[in-house]
Amino acid sequence: xxxxxxxKEVAAVxxxxxxxxxxxxxxxxxxxxxxxxxxxxxxxxxxSESEDDVEVVSVTIGPERSEETIRMALAKGADxxxxxxxxxxxxxxxxxxxxxxxxLAAVVEEEEPDLVLSGVQxxxxxxxxxxxxxxxxxxxxxxxxxxxxxxxxxxxVASVRRxxxxxxxxxxxxxxxxxxxxxxxxxxxxxASLRGIRQAQRKEIKPMTLDDLGLSADVAESDLEIxxxxxxxxxSDATLFEGSPDETAGQLAxxxxxxxxxx
Amino acid sequence: xxxxxxxxxxLLQRTARDISAGYDLDYWREKDDESEFPHEVWDxxxxxxxxxxKIPTEYGGSGxxxxxxxxxxxxxxxxxxxxxxxxxxxSPVIGSxxxxxxxxxxxxxxxxxxxxxxxxxxxxxxxxxxxxxxxGIKMTADRDGDEYVLNGTKIWTTGAHVADYIVTLARTxxxxxxxxxxxxxxxxxxxxxxxxxxxxIDKLSMRCLSSFEVVYxxxxxxxxxxxxxxxxxxxxxxxxLNTERINxxxxxxxxxxxxxxxxxxxxAEREAFERKIGQNQGVQFPLATSKAELETATLxxxxxxxxxxxxxxxxxxxxxxxxxxxxxxxxxxxxxxQTLGGMGFADEYHVERLYRDVRLARVAPVSDELVKAYIxxxxxxxxxxx
Ligand SMILES: Cc1cc2nc3c(=O)[nH]c(=O)nc-3n(C[C@H](O)[C@H](O)[C@H](O)COP(=O)(O)OP(=O)(O)OC[C@H]3O[C@@H](n4cnc5c(N)ncnc54)[C@H](O)[C@@H]3O)c2cc1C
Numbered sequence: 001x002x003x004x005x006x007x008k009e010v011a012a013v014x015x016x017x018x019x020x021x022x023x024x025x026x027x028x029x030x031x032x033x034x035x036x037x038x039x040x041x042x043x044x045x046x047x048s049e050s051e052d053d054v055e056v057v058s059v060t061i062g063p064e065r066s067e068e069t070i071r072m073a074l075a076k077g078a079d080x081x082x083x084x085x086x087x088x089x090x091x092x093x094x095x096x097x098x099x100x101x102x103x104l105a106a107v108v109e110e111e112e113p114d115l116v117l118s119g120v121q122x123x124x125x126x127x128x129x130x131x132x133x134x135x136x137x138x139x140x141x142x143x144x145x146x147x148x149x150x151x152x153x154x155x156x157v158a159s160v161r162r163x164x165x166x167x168x169x170x171x172x173x174x175x176x177x178x179x180x181x182x183x184x185x186x187x188x189x190x191x192a193s194l195r196g197i198r199q200a201q202r203k204e205i206k207p208m209t210l211d212d213l214g215l216s217a218d219v220a221e222s223d224l225e226i227x228x229x230x231x232x233x234x235x236s237d238a239t240l241f242e243g244s245p246d247e248t249a250g251q252l253a254x255x256x257x258x259x260x261x262x263x
Numbered sequence: 264x265x266x267x268x269x270x271x272x273x274l275l276q277r278t279a280r281d282i283s284a285g286y287d288l289d290y291w292r293e294k295d296d297e298s299e300f301p302h303e304v305w306d307x308x309x310x311x312x313x314x315x316x317k318i319p320t321e322y323g324g325s326g327x328x329x330x331x332x333x334x335x336x337x338x339x340x341x342x343x344x345x346x347x348x349x350x351x352x353x354s355p356v357i358g359s360x361x362x363x364x365x366x367x368x369x370x371x372x373x374x375x376x377x378x379x380x381x382x383x384x385x386x387x388x389x390x391x392x393x394x395x396x397x398x399g400i401k402m403t404a405d406r407d408g409d410e411y412v413l414n415g416t417k418i419w420t421t422g423a424h425v426a427d428y429i430v431t432l433a434r435t436x437x438x439x440x441x442x443x444x445x446x447x448x449x450x451x452x453x454x455x456x457x458x459x460x461x462x463x464i465d466k467l468s469m470r471c472l473s474s475f476e477v478v479y480x481x482x483x484x485x486x487x488x489x490x491x492x493x494x495x496x497x498x499x500x501x502x503x504l505n506t507e508r509i510n511x512x513x514x515x516x517x518x519x520x521x522x523x524x525x526x527x528x529x530x531a532e533r534e535a536f537e538r539k540i541g542q543n544q545g546v547q548f549p550l551a552t553s554k555a556e557l558e559t560a561t562l563x564x565x566x567x568x569x570x571x572x573x574x575x576x577x578x579x580x581x582x583x584x585x586x587x588x589x590x591x592x593x594x595x596x597x598x599x600x601q602t603l604g605g606m607g608f609a610d611e612y613h614v615e616r617l618y619r620d621v622r623l624a625r626v627a628p629v630s631d632e633l634v635k636a637y638i639x640x641x642x643x644x645x646x647x648x649x
Contacts, residue, residue, distance in 0.1 A: 015528075015531075016531075067270070068270055068273060068274065071270060071274060072274055072277065075274055075278075191278055191281055191282055191307065191310070191311050192274065192277075192278045192311070193278075193310065193311045193312045194275060194278070194311060194312030194313065194316070194325035194327065195312055195320075195325060197271060197274045197275055197278065198271070198325070198326075200274070201270075201271055
């Protein structure tokens with residue numbers, strides 16, 4: 001069985017930063033593994049530890065800098081990795097969901113995994129759509145926001161628990177091959193070990209260009225355009241009640257009633 | 264000259280940072296308040312391979328050197344662990360270095376995997392009447408058949424309450440005044456032996472890593488627990504102390520960086536006289552000075568670590584790194600306290616604890632004065648004064 005885990009290096013900003021046009025000045029950015037992807041890697045590695053003959057392949061789209069992040073996935077137990085990058089992607093202002101879908105779909109075609117695990121969303125641009133869009137593109141079954149997973153490898157079924165709005169959860173069986181988008185909290189991601197870090201030095205990170213994937217440069221073209229970037233004003237609205245407990249309780253009840261909470 | 268870390272080293276730093284950042288400053292405050300050993304962090308550091316950092320891989324360790332140990336300690340200290348967090352790596356590195364360098368194959372096979380797996384080996388060198396002057400120890404170890412019988416008192420044995428073994432220095436020879444450095448031997452004493460009594464010492468610094476007076480009353484130790492040659496223990500210990508000094512250069516620097524981070528955040532928020540206090544150069548300059556001093560001390564530290572890993576003589580550099588690291592760290596925490604004003608004294612703001620803790624680096628494991636005395640003698644050819 002082959003599990004493909006998509007990982008992304010995300011940009012985080014320090015407390016103080018400056019926006020330069022429609023982007024944050026590079027000087028204020030720090031890069032790290034996307035939090036959700038950390039859980040996806042852990043889930044993949046746990047599958048490989050509990051089942052026989054499982055290969056965990058990690059894939060990322062990113063420049064050479066992101067090699068360190070994907071190496072961390074290898075240090076945590078992934079067997080090998082693929083890094084997709086191309087000079088023509090370098091110039092793209094943004095890779096939108098469609099672009100990522102096409103790039104990852106080409107990797108899926110090449111690797112033919114039985115299971116694809118992605119994070120629910122990325123910490124930086126937060127589209128929250130790539131995993132599901134990829135499933136659609138490659139014709140896999142899918143389940144989003146998965147917070148529990150039981151795998152029946154022989155039966156080719158993933159029994160998942162999905163987190164829905166308002167604390168509701170759904171139990172579903174998904175036939176493999178499938179894409180699952182992994183929610184934080186599904187497991188407890190391990191720290192890399194120094195042994196794992198050392199072993200990771202010998203694991204393969206295969207670079208793949210658009211050419212290698214049979215794609216052309218227009219894969220990065222996007223209908224989306226970033227027109228503005230700004231920090232939203234933070235607003236707060238506080239009501240202070242004064243008087244005896246009886247009086248303040250009455251005032252609070254009134255506010256709640258007006259707000260449509262109680263009848 | 265190449266100052267770049269390798270990708271492997273950067274991943275190691277990241278892992279140390281992740282582990283340390285998993286425990287917030289309140290965790291350490293509570294441990295300090297309760298004098299409670301930080302078992303959770305110890306276990307994480309053990310599982311990830313940091314405790315066995317310098318132990319060869321064939322003995323279950325991670326097989327790295329002092330450069331990586333220093334890199335890890337700096338991250339652990341800076342990202343929350345402070346002095347106590349990074350000091351967790353000290354006794355494993357001293358204990359394992361003594362065994363790696365002077366132990367027999369059988370001792371290596373027996374003890375090194377244990378250390379790597381998180382068994383705590385405390386270090387018992389200091390006695391009530393002999394601290395910096397290690398050769399002044401009085402504890403005796405008398406041979407009786409295939410055992411040694413130890414009598415005497417150690418003080419400041421840190422972690423004796425959680426230790427399975429105490430690496431103990433004792434006199435096996437005559438202790439002739441002419442040859443006071445001879446006749447001393449190094450033992451690994453199991454703490455479950457009869458005759459050991461531990462008494463906690465209430466102290467200023469590192470309260471979560473409790474220190475003890477340990478009284479040895481006819482404690483029997485099998486001869487296979489003698490490390491190295493009988494009578495050469497003092498020199499064996501000297502051979503391991505550079506690792507301790509180098510880590511104790513890293514500890515105050517990392518703690519100083521942590522204090523600086525706290526101070527900078529505070530200076531950026533706190534307003535007085537209708538402006539952020541951080542807008543005043545009077546507040547900025549001390550912090551900027553500390554940043555420069557910490558960075559400079561870090562350079563010395565990596566040089567000492569690099570020399571050590573190359574197998575070169577690093578005594579002067581290890582001592583210098585310890586001296587300037589302790590000073591830079593102490594000044595940084597002091598300036599952080601000043602920046603926080605009254606809040607610098609409130610334990611919930613954490614620099615109070617760092618201030619108490621980092622002070623230790625100027626006295627232990629070797630004091631500022633003794634480092635200077637060493638450099639004066641060995642580098643400047645001035646008369647020996649200790
Ligand atoms: C919190 C804590 C934890 C410790 N943990 C351990 C441990 O785990 N294991 C262990 O074995 N020990 C431990 N120690 C002991 C520590 O290593 C010693 O306290 C330290 O080496 C100083 O020794 P001393 O206290 O005997 O000072 P002394 O040697 O008595 O020195 C006292 C002062 O005199 C100065 N001085 C002495 N001689 C000279 C000279 N010739 N020239 C100039 N100045 C001089 C010193 O610099 C110092 O300022 C710990 C100590 C503390 C405080």
